[in-house]
Amino acid sequence: MTIRRTHIVGAGIAGLSAALAVTAEGGEAVLYEAAPQPGGRCRTIQPADGFIHDNGTHVLFTANRRALSLLKDVGARDRWIEPEPKGLPLHDLKTGTARRIGLSPWSWLLPSRRPDGLKFSDLSRIARLAFPSQDCPVAAIIGNRPIMDSLIGPLTVAVLNTPASEASASRLGLALRQMLWPRACRLLVARNGLGEDLVQPATETLQARGVPVLAGQRLRTLLTNGQRAIGLALTDRTVALGPDDRVILALPPYEIQRLLPTLPVPQGFEPILNVHYRIPGLARPRFIGFTGALAQWMLVRPDHVSITVSAAHDVIDLSADDLSQTIWREIAPTLQSLGLDAAIDRQPEARVVKEKRATIKQAANLLPLPPLRPLANLALAGDWLGSLPATIESAVVSGELAVAALRHARGAKLTVSRTSLQRRENAA
Ligand SMILES: Cc1cc2nc3c(=O)[nH]c(=O)nc-3n(C[C@H](O)[C@H](O)[C@H](O)COP(=O)(O)OP(=O)(O)OC[C@H]3O[C@@H](n4cnc5c(N)ncnc54)[C@H](O)[C@@H]3O)c2cc1C
Incomplete structure (x- = not known):
């Protein structure tokens, strides 16, 4: 009997979601991830100096049903808390007014x-x-x-x-x-961070289901034969696909374009700027919005404060020092009003994270989108597919849809020999 395995490339939220969906149905999955750790654009950064923070604050809404269901499946739903149950505080820094x-x-x-x-x-x-x-x-x-x-x-x-x-x-x-x-509009944040409250529980659940999560394995070349994927040339190994094996590429559009150049994919991206200040904060997270300023959203955690500036194309190339100083001057008075020690002229240590391709540009024109299953045994996943806003929710949904699209994929009649695979890899 041949074993049917789903090879999932990319261990961001879409890849993790796909692997959870495959194994929930009793299937076998293997995850390959280019980076040293899973999580993709949802990750906790852990530098040697101990200033641990997420790449950028991620919020979920109670309307994000598939994302919340994934959290429940991996035992992490109660780790996402509502920082502002009485309404979202908005501070207008032009007029100095604040309201919920x-x-x-x-x-x-x-x-x-x-x-x-x-x-x-x-x-x-x-x-x-x-x-x-x-x-x-x-x-x-x-x-x-x-x-x-x-x-x-x-x-x-x-x-x-x-x-x-x-x-x-x-x-x-x-x-x-x-x-x-x-009750669909309740805003939730990870109590301790994206690693501890999302990526780690998902990875541990997969490992408990016997899924190898292989980090440091970049898919260099996808080997195909007609309408089928037949092999994966990864960083240090080539995986020959069995006749019943399937592949899910849970990758950003530019990687899909590199691997399958004939497919149409969105070309435009928008950056997100994140600045993290290392200061003693508040035991329970607070989440505050700003208008009339460069800073847009502020999450106050016990040991740091994180600022988000979305659609940041006008400022993303400014120097990290200028950005962190400007934003500190904007937010310091609000931090003082929360009882924190935040003198305007004493900027604490700051880390600036520039995500230049944070999401696709979601403009009001038809985005070029590839078919969900471009090859007989291969489907695509990623937050950029489909018509939902490109978020954790759409990444989760896309992983589930990719698994559904492959559910009735027919097996190949012939397997491919290792030598012919090697020949194809060399040619590619
Ligand atoms: C700063 C920031 C803030 C955000 N805020 C929010 C928010 O508040 N709420 C929300 O819902 N969403 C938010 N998002 C969006 C959210 O992070 C994404 O929608 C989601 O993480 C996308 O997941 P994904 O799996 O589709 O893609 P990715 O996370 O990009 O995953 C793709 C994975 O594939 C890997 N990979 C790439 N190439 C290869 C290859 N050749 N071989 C193997 N592996 C490869 C990558 O390393 C990566 O791990 C934010 C994004 C950013 C950057």
Whole structure:
């Protein structure tokens, strides 16, 4: 009897999700990851000096059902906590005002939870955004109204990592519709970090199911024969695929283009800038938004403070020192108001993480997308596939869909000999 194995390349969230889905059905999986550790764009950085922080703050919403279900499956759901159950604090650094807003439209029934400047006439525009008749930039629907600065602009950039002047109303609409359900808008963060509260529990669950997670194994070349994948040329080994084996490439679009150059993939990306300050913080995390400043979101943890600037193309190439100084001056007064020792002229040690290809650019035009199963025994996964915003949720969904797409894949009649595989690898 031949063993049917799913070879999953890329151990980001999409690859981990695919491996969990395969093994939940009783299948066998092997994960190959180019980096020294799994996690991809969701990772905890652990330098020798002990200043441990995530690459960037990741939030989930209770609307992200597949992501939460994955967390539950790996025993980590209760590690994601709601830092601001009474509404999201928003500080406008231009006017010096601060208020808490509700993210759910239902919460706006309470005047104290309404975003600044929300008028009755805005509601019909927000409804058009949730149910757009055709795709267009978010700004084309909302226009130049106060609600753009106080809610829609920041929300668009946070969800789509693309400015509202370009961002796809259809993609945002998908997210907004999911958030209409009661209690779907609760914002969650990892209590201790992405490694401890997401990647590690997922990896440990896979290892307990007998899945090898092989780090440091970059897929150099995909070996194909007609419409089938027949081998994987990795960093230090070549894996010959059996007749019933399947492959999932859970990789970013530029890697798919390198490996399968005829497939159409999105070409545009948006950066995210993250600055982490090493200061004694608060025992329980706090999450605060800013408008009228470079800093957009702040997560206060027990031993550091992390700042996120999404859609950061205008500033990503500035020097790390300039960025950390500018942002420190912006956030220090808010940190003081939380009771922390944060003098404006005493900037603490800072780490700047620039993720230049944080997500694809999610603009209001049709993105080139490849078929989900471009070869008979190979499917694609990754946050950039499909029409959901490119987030953890879409990465999880894409992993599950790739497994479903291969469920009825037919086996090959012939196996390929090792020598012919070697010949093909040399030719490639
Ligand atoms: C700073 C930042 C903040 C974010 N904030 C949020 C947020 O708040 N909420 C949210 O939901 N999402 C957020 N995201 C998006 C989220 O991180 C991604 O959507 C998700 O991690 C994508 O997972 P993925 O598996 O599709 O891709 P990736 O994480 O890119 O995984 C691909 C993996 O493949 C590996 N790889 C690449 N090439 C090869 C090869 N040739 N061979 C083998 N392995 C290879 C890579 O090393 C990587 O591990 C954020 C992203 C960033 C960068």
